Ligand SMILES: Nc1nc2c(ncn2[C@@H]2O[C@H](COP(=O)(O)OP(=O)(O)OP(=O)(O)O)[C@@H](O)[C@H]2O)c(=O)[nH]1
């Protein structure tokens with residue numbers, strides 16, 4: 001039994017559960033496996049995710065990848081926050097393989113996070129791998145710690161953004177991004 005598995009067993013016992021009953025026999029193992037997956041971003045590096053899928057291109061117009069869904073865990077309550085991420089960038093001779101945007105999002109989402117930091121880490125990663133002239137990231141998410149417990153608000157949405165380079169300096173670039181991202 002792994003350390004994580006035995007800790008989950010202890011948690012179940014502390015909650016007053018009978019860990020020997022049929023339905024719970026494999027639960028510590030399953031929970032440990034699930035949590036390892038949900039935090040697998042800690043074992044992932046940007047270079048592995050990108051896998052050299054950066055291609056030369058003389059198209060220097062804005063590229064937007066809209067609506068990348070993600071599942072993360074808030075670092076305060078270890079409860080899920082779930083949402084969508086929109087990424088835009090202005091290439092500077094190099095473009096990134098399309099699927100890699102989603103892989104970058106997952107790499108950072110599968111860690112304990114706050115939404116603001118997740119947004120910033122994604123923007124910095126896109127900037128680092130593409131050397132782009134600017135990048136914008138917007139995340140819209142709902143936090144289970146605010147829905148299932150605590151203040152129990154079901155309909156609020158948190159929207160965070162990070163704008164870098166031309167996206168920060170030029171209003172028109174920022175607006176084009178918002179329009180293409182459907183915000
Ligand atoms: N800014 C930000 N806050 C977050 C995020 N995820 C959770 N939180 C907040 O973190 C705060 C933690 O507040 P505390 O007062 O220490 O914890 P708490 O008593 O459980 O707070 P309540 O949720 O208000 O019951 C709460 O306001 C959460 O809503 C996030 O991604 N970004």
Ligand SMILES: [Zn+2]
Pocket residue numbers: 074075076077078079143145146
């Ligand atoms: Zn929380």
